[in-house]
Amino acid sequence: MSGYNLSHLKQLEAESIHIFREVAAEFTNPVMLYSIGKDSSVMLYLAHKAFAPGKIPFPLMHVDTQWKFKEMYSFRTLMAEKYQVNVKVWINPEGKDISNPFLHGSEKHTQVMKTDGLKQALDHYRFDAVFGGARRDEEKSRAKERVYSFRNKFHQWDPKNQRPELWNLYNAKINKGESIRVFPLSNWTEIDIWLYLLREEIPIVPLYFAAERPVVQREGTLIMIDDDRMPLRVGETPMMKKVRFRTLGCYPLTGAIESNAETVEEIVQEMLLTTTSERQGRIIDGDNSSMEDKKKDGYF
């Protein structure tokens, strides 16, 4: 019977595809949160596979903070065309053209544009299932997250009140107004994502690869000057450095690292040899509130 074996990547792929189909079959109004990052790229690609030769039967939604990197916006347009999906963009009207991480700080900006924005969008469209690209290996508190994570009608996550999840029998029953966050990449790790991007040649935003970019050194991190909304502090001089990004978010809140890795192979090589965990570049984690609090609040 040998020969009938799936590699771990192919097993993860099958598991994710199963989840996409299950949700599409059992919910009436699903949506995929699309953050434009590499995990979103994998998620979108898997959704495409799940329904090929048909189209993805649900829309994507990007909760836009208006402060993403320019290259992310153009990549978003490119993907919408490639996969022929409807991408809904939501910008919190209360913070639109006002919220500014340089003026208001990262915590406030993220709260208004991301957390509040997401809640508004969900209320507005009444989505009953929301795909997110979070993985269990990202953070200790996520290690016990379900694939189907139940949210009450205020979008809150109650850690005490999650449903047991056995086999691949997911429980999709909810009352009106409630929803399920679905994490099809739960069992993927950082390295799995990279291996899969490599194997399947999935496009990702070029910011992941090292290139000469204008940056300033600020509070121990390299911040890229992506547009002229960025005020320079005294003593700061923009410089060109060969850098890449490990995660992508709002450009003022995302630290770059110096690197020579121009291909996926080289990124993985660097990653394995440098041994610093991925999320370090994300300034938001340095804030006081823990990820668990953020999640209870509705942030992913």
Next chain:
Amino acid sequence: MSDSTYRVQEEELIRGDIAGYLKRHETKDLLRLLTCGSVDDGKSTLIGRLLYDSHMIYEDQLEKVMKDSKVYGTTDESFDPALLTDGLKAEREQGITIDVAYRYFSTDKRKFIIADCPGHEQYTRNMATGASNCNLAVILIDARYGVINQTKRHSFICSLLGIKHVIIAVNKMDLVDWSEKRYEQIKDDYDAFVSRLNFSDIHFIPMSALKGDNVVARSQNLVWYEGPTFLSHLESVNISTDRNLIDMRFPVQYVLRPNLDFRGFSGTLASGVIRVSDAVASLPSRQESKIKAIYGPDGEIAEAFSPMAITVTLEDEIDVSRGNMLVPVKNIPRISNEFESMVVWMHEEKAEVGRSYLIKHATSMVPGVLSSVRYKVDVNTMTRHKQEAVLQDDTANVLELNEIGRCHITLHRSISFDPYERNRATGAFIFVDRLTNVTVGAGMILDRVVSKAKNAGPVSKNIVKNDSLVSDEDRHQLLNQKGATLWLTGLSGSGKSTIALHLERELIDMGHACTILDGDNVRHGLNRDLGFSAEDRTENIRRIAEVAHLFNDAGIIVISAFISPYIKDRQQARQVIADGFIEVFVDTPIEVCEERDPKGLYKKARAGEIPEFTGVTAPYEAPESPELTLAAAETPVEVLVDSVIEKLRKEGVIG
């Protein structure tokens, strides 16, 4: 190899040939395991050690742990591996979540997913959850305390959930002076009780998780142990035979209709292998067609196997939708609206007999009733507690949170399933509460055909036998006979059918109402869902007995002509049919039967083409004291018929 040289070698590979390195990692396989142990057995320490020694800890996390070790560490060592994974402990103190946590690590041979369940009150529920997707369980034993009740409980739950591979990690060997004697004693204690469980492979490893002995690196202190280290065993244990690749089962998840020319059925292959042009039936409708094409994640393919996620198209336009199951025409699972199962209850609100739940099984969600709790299992002692009353006393019929019981489930409509033991994916189900929508229980279908005769009794409290206005005597007067069943039993080719046919003719000619039940009229209708396994044969006989009983009640004489090879089945038929049961042994030697071989069956059986053929590859248990024995080999059929008629007269069935 020590863990540090292991890491150096890895680093060289990564630096020197990254493409080759990635290629190897891309093709490795996946092992899902579960760790169980009582609080403080060293579970977190062991997992932390694995993560640390296998690259999965990044430096910034490690720095934090080193810092934490000084503050919270429970050890004198420079760093406490437990802190790497102990998100849960901190939360427990804050009263947050007590649950299953998943950890990931990998080596160049395998990727591992660890389901880590903290040990205490919620144990049964958490363990069942964690174990449901695992191939292997690691059961920790503190060498100082040896095999305790918890060890047995964990082992039982793992076995119940179908785990086949077990590692018994005898931990904290440093605290018992690395004593081989102590280790051997623990091993013997464990072996003594585990024989009752269903594991196919048990491996014992003495270790010290804290000091790293035999976890990744071979111990200098346990030189008497010659087996593999924990990690190398994890890397090499063979799990490829755990899957069922024999019974193709394809639960349809989603119907894909991108355009008018394409109608595909998407789903995950629960088991088996599917190929283009295979003849399949859609259950429960039983409409048949052939596989036209198969689409895997990378495009069109000629065959697919479990657990691939695929889409298939069919040659014919038959009715298939979500919740249906495609199976081979020649290998059909059980189709029924009721089954026996082991149930783990997972919610504070107890399970009550008579209550209705939503049952999710494969891709269907069907309302169903918990119709009885036959017994509960005491997980500490692994003994059964019989439920005294079934249905009479509702209060006795509950399952509380974390209890395990053998339950009978009755659904509003039929589903297609296999026993869990044979097929995890088509034998598992969950209970969803109809009001709160919460998952409240999990079940595993047993390899028992529901037998109503000795079973719990009627499913609904509203079914009682009606008092008839017609007495047996009334019928007797009308038909001038009593109902009875002549139960002919004997080998294939022994002459049962010939005798039955002549007997029927004779009785009708004499003016008596009678009928034949045989394979031809039963297997094609009433029992067409049954095969020839011992269980199915038993159920076949049970149903026939029930039908014969109904005929007898109506005053009709039944001639049943089935091999019915098992004594216990005929005994059961005797119980069901009661007074009118007349066992007739058609006693023809097998040599004669085989020589006659009217349907060429013996020949095929000898050639191995028919599995489980009575007399050849399956036993025939001759009756010990039948009402009548017919030496059919040397007696003409008319004489045999006469002796049966004579018997009927003697029994007062006919005048």
